[in-house]
Amino acid sequence: MTESRYFVVTDHPKGVPDEALFELRTDSLPELASGQLKLKNLWLSVDPYMRNRMDGVKTYIDPFELNAPMEGAAIGEVVESSDERFKAGDKVRHMAGWRDHAVVDANHVEPLPSYDVPLQAYLGVLGxxxxxxxxxxxxxxxxxxxxxxxxxxxxxxxxxxxxxxxxxxxxxxxxxxxxxxxxxxxxxxxxxxxxxxxxxxxxxxxxxxxxxxxxxxxxxxxxxxxxxxxxxxxxxxxxxxxxxxxxxxxxxxxxxxxxxxxxxxxxxxxxxxxxxEHWEGYSDFIKEVGPLVQKGAIEYQESVFEGLEATPKAFLSLFESGAHNGKRLVKLAP
Incomplete structure (x- = not known):
């Protein structure tokens, strides 16, 4: 039985969220049903839009549910698969972030494009x-x-x-x-x-x-x-x-x-x-920008925070003027 550590938000923040609103919890993952994947997350993304999801108000996306696992873009490795399209070891992009392990529907993950770039680029410059x-x-x-x-x-x-x-x-x-x-x-x-x-x-x-x-x-x-x-x-x-x-x-x-x-x-x-709402254009985007990133014709910066526990700090850094550069990422232990 695999355990998952995940963050929840315990209240709706007023102004800049306090780090104390984020709580790290642990639960056991269920056994795989048909068409599901068990993932080990390698990289997590934190993004400004997540702040609006903490207010409890539906906008263009559902708000985070208090005391439920939070969501965000992540790069994961398939640990176990009950879907013939994926096998153990495959790297995928998905939305079950803010945690170290997850069980997800295979229809809700994306195989990574095959450019010779660091994995985390698919959460930033190519994400x-x-x-x-x-x-x-x-x-x-x-x-x-x-x-x-x-x-x-x-x-x-x-x-x-x-x-x-x-x-x-x-x-x-x-x-x-x-x-x-x-x-x-x-x-x-x-x-x-x-x-x-x-x-x-x-x-x-x-x-x-x-x-x-x-x-x-x-x-x-x-x-x-x-x-x-x-x-x-x-x-x-x-x-x-x-x-x-x-x-x-x-x-x-x-x-x-x-x-x-x-x-x-x-x-x-x-x-x-x-x-x-424009994701159908991703293939055109990646065909244009992927080769530029691969050959170094596009520069990009990253601020990397280490370990799942650092995820709230990485998120809050988005609202600290001048504190960090480029894309905020959390690197989990391999």
Whole structure:
């Protein structure tokens, strides 16, 4: 009988979650039914959207149930299979994260593509964050090589690929980040970097210096004053792909942009998107981006936390400005 250690959240947080809300529990896994897999997790992903699932309110995804095993993307190894499509030793991507072992329906796992990249890349640059960047630019914003592009949180897991894809397409690209070091890294990628830890007016002034011709496409990850600055910087008929607004996830109240009327006067097209609703495009994404990552033409950063017990700390680091770089991952013992 295999035991599974897993995290639950014990209450709905107010503001930034306290680490004490996360509790590690142990239970025995059931025997496999037909069409199921027993998995040993190797890598876990923590992502900003998980914060909204803690509020107990259904949005585009069901909330976490209090005192029930939490969920998140993970890379696991098949330990036992009752499905002919999988065998012991296969590596798969699935959503039974925040735990070390799991029993899952084989229809709910994905075999990993065969590129010569580290396994954890399929949780980051070649996983949901990478697919999000590619979808926002191409499917939502209709990016062309003639566009001037602005990406907020451009050193993060999503934004860092968005800026590089836009650079490779020939665009002029402005990216914002929250520290001098992150801005320097963006500059090394051919991106005009702006620090977003300042007033909306100062952010807009820095964007104008970087791109006096104005912004055609804005990839939105942050919200707050950053969105005010972006609206002020947009050209007429610009396109905004709204991926996230992490600056507001822990706020009780979320006031809108003071200059929201610019959406009308500039005739902007603003569209929010949920990447899982576009997953049918993953094969196109991986065919384009997989070879680039394999040959080192795409740079990506990771902040790796060691051990299952570190999962809450890894998650909370997402809301610590400037504390860590790139994709947040938890590495479990092999």
């Amino acid at each position: 949901m964050p990478g697919m999000t960047a590619w979808t926002g630019l191409n499917t939502i914003a209709g990016l062309t090589g003639e566009d001037t592009v602005l990406v907020s949180a451009a050193s993060g897991a999503v934004g860092s690929l968005a800026v590089q894809l836009a650079v490779q397409k020939g665009c002029t690209v402005v990216g914002t980040a929250g520290s001098k070091e992150k801005c320097q890294w963006l500059e090394s990628l051919g991106v005009h970097a702006v620090n977003h830890h300042q007033s909306a007016e100062d952010i807009a002034a820095d964007i104008k210096r970087a791109a006096p011709q104005g912004i055609d496409v804005y990839f939105e990850n942050v919200g707050g004053p950053m969105l005010d600055a972006a609206l002020a910087s947009m050209n007429d008929f610009g396109r905004i792909a709204v991926c996230g607004m992490i600056s507001r996830y822990n706020d009780g109240e979320q006031p809108g942009p003071a200059n929201i009327a610019m959406m009308l006067t500039k005739r902007l097209r603003v569209q929010g998107f949920i990447v899982l």
